[in-house]
Amino acid sequence: MKEDFLYNRIAQNIANKIKTGVLKTGEKLPSVRILSKEHGISINTSKKVFLELESQSLIQSKPQSGYFVSPLHYLKLPLPETSKPSLVADNREPNELIDRVYSNMGNHELTLFSIGVPSGNLLPLAKLKKEIVLATRSLKDGGTEYESLLGNLKLRRMIAVRSLAWGGALKETDLITTNGCMNSIALCLMALTKPGDTIALESPCYPGILQLAVSMGLKVLEVATHPVSGIDIDAFEQLLPEINICLLVPNFNTPLGYCMSDENKKRIVTLLEKYNIPLIEDDTYGDLYFGTERPKCCKSFDTTGNVLWCSSVSKTLAPGYRAGWVAPGKYKDQIIKLKLIHSISSSAIIHEAVGNFLMTGRHDNHLRRLRKTLQQNYQHYALAIVEYFPLGTKISRPQGGLTLWIEFPVEIDTTELYNHALKNKISIAPGRMFSLQNQFQNCMRLCMGLPWTEDLKLKLKQLGNLAKMI
């Protein structure tokens, strides 16, 4: 067990050094024997470290010479620009485009690069089925009764336990279950805003959040966001006097996939407390880190209950289950009331099943596998993009999560690309969906949650060729 832990830790550390350029292309790594001595691990464990790194295409062995850092082609591709949204709230909702893209949901004839969830092949389907059956047996009256107001106890208890890993230290009574993370966010916005209020969001931003804000009559301020460090806090601070509420996705935000530093998280929490602006934190992707540790949340630094921490199992376990939750801090009473009058209860069976699954060790095993697959996919995608996409293409450097953000040269309109791609049975998410302003027309989001195959590589090649023809 201890060896397993060490092996993972060492492999991840070396992987990070390679990806961040501390170890450079072509550099020689220490031998199996030296690594074993250095870390006090067995020769076998040491060998496993190298095999793991090789499986991730990060190193390659040369006969009689040892292991060397592989060329990471995608590091040659530049980063997308920091976004430069207008400082004035805008409302140009790309409804028609969003409708078209969303209507592809569930169409299995298409390659759905446009979705933002892991595909079924990456989920523990058999184990989940068993939990559902068990839940119909363990619940009183087979789960036909309404749940208590806060929602399923096992689920809340497990989320509370897991919050220790990121410094949340939540209790089960700090949590309210919901029908998924978007439902949590909707409840928070309904509780804390009125039409005409101004909300600050990252830019680019998940389209559902933009649409939700607009539907509630909110003014949307999109804040300049760097693809690796996240929201520009200095720009953000300037805007605070105009802002009533703020919604951020600091961990592996879709589409960019960055992870805000602890320092910035803390600074944001302090700033918002000072201005008495509630922070809704969407942490749906928090468990999908590519690094060695589960990142902290803004909620980790919340001492006054001003952060409403929202998440779900939709990106890690089962999108179609609709199991989410919120730790609403000092706004708990309002959220409970709104949950009750908007939907009374959640689906008792489903939430019991998820709660039970989280109590087994299977969940962590599953997450480990899923993270590894996503990280490998990222590299496969990146290498394919280097090879097949037009000159001048820029790509994000996700540190976790499910999506990759592509910035093409300005002349490539991704809404046009969407139309061409669809004819070839490929669906993408054009950049324009991620803003209420005329931004990101030359960008797109790709889902990394599809299983990597030769066919998928071919689809990326096809997509690259179509982009070159525009």
Next chain:
Amino acid sequence: MKEDFLYNRIAQNIANKIKTGVLKTGEKLPSVRILSKEHGISINTSKKVFLELESQSLIQSKPQSGYFVSPLHYLKLPLPETSKPSLVADNREPNELIDRVYSNMGNHELTLFSIGVPSGNLLPLAKLKKEIVLATRSLKDGGTEYESLLGNLKLRRMIAVRSLAWGGALKETDLITTNGCMNSIALCLMALTKPGDTIALESPCYPGILQLAVSMGLKVLEVATHPVSGIDIDAFEQLLPEINICLLVPNFNTPLGYCMSDENKKRIVTLLEKYNIPLIEDDTYGDLYFGTERPKCCKSFDTTGNVLWCSSVSKTLAPGYRAGWVAPGKYKDQIIKLKLIHSISSSAIIHEAVGNFLMTGRHDNHLRRLRKTLQQNYQHYALAIVEYFPLGTKISRPQGGLTLWIEFPVEIDTTELYNHALKNKISIAPGRMFSLQNQFQNCMRLCMGLPWTEDLKLKLKQLGNLAKMI
């Protein structure tokens, strides 16, 4: 089969004649032989008719003389008054009281007269469990995928088929699934109102709807409502110029349980069309009729798509499942969009299971049994109330549904009664919960969805005694 149908029909007809006073207490019924001849049924079927009526305590046999109409004691109790709410919108939300009553939800140490759902003993639990297991097998990826935008196809198809029974003639594409009827209503109100708008509601009205309207910043106009014929349409017509939206529960409305006549339903639909006011119709109780036929809905008379018809299985099959739907007429696009941004999808497994259950004949068998039980409970309750409740008590005459409305003499405050009852492990729903005005302080709602037992009778006796002591 044909005999079965006739037997039911004849028994129901006679029952209705007794309950409406066409056949009077003590009146002699025709003999088994004459009934058999009159309707062209066998002697055995004719006997079954009388046994059925006897089991409902509607008739009693006297040796050597035949069958006679039983004394229906509760008909001696007067009807509650037609409500007289203020013509000015009010906003005195009984939050604290509602919180206290709702916090008893799921507390199995209490006798929950306060709930508005059938208890588990009255539900087809084993069959539902089987459907859940089957759904995890039949759905792609075990139901972990998001559903399509409109929601589960089987469920929509079956609701469409069943709509033929009430003149709905809906197609599966006219329907959108939701997380229960309150969720349907919430989506409709979000789509069609803005803060400051005025909504017209029946009075007394289900507390969840009052709270929902207030939470959305709506002005609530409570309309005078007769306990048997429903909303006072002349009073209602006067108010129309002030109203932006209307929400009615024309079939077995909780708490009163009346059924609006077809004539009135039609008139309301025509009036609202004329004034261009959308009608949200809550039909959750529509399948729980005590008469011979499923009543029509306002939606049955809707020719322009102005009625948003909402319902669920929460009152008939499984409250904790969260399976509802809406046929939003011409407002379909807005509802789809709001469903998507508020919760993306429903719980795929649960909705598939309900859809499959509705496809079997079991659902109709279950409903027949449930209706019969509720109707018998109504009579048990009514007789106990005659016997145990204070002089001057008035009770509603539910024609279906799950609840009974009690009006005590004015000096009996039911919020006080609630406190005393709770000490005796009985929970009731005090009348004040059903209005935003100072109304109904001497009223309460009783749930008839608990299985009738000697113990339950004793609890009603206890409740009556407590009321007498106030």
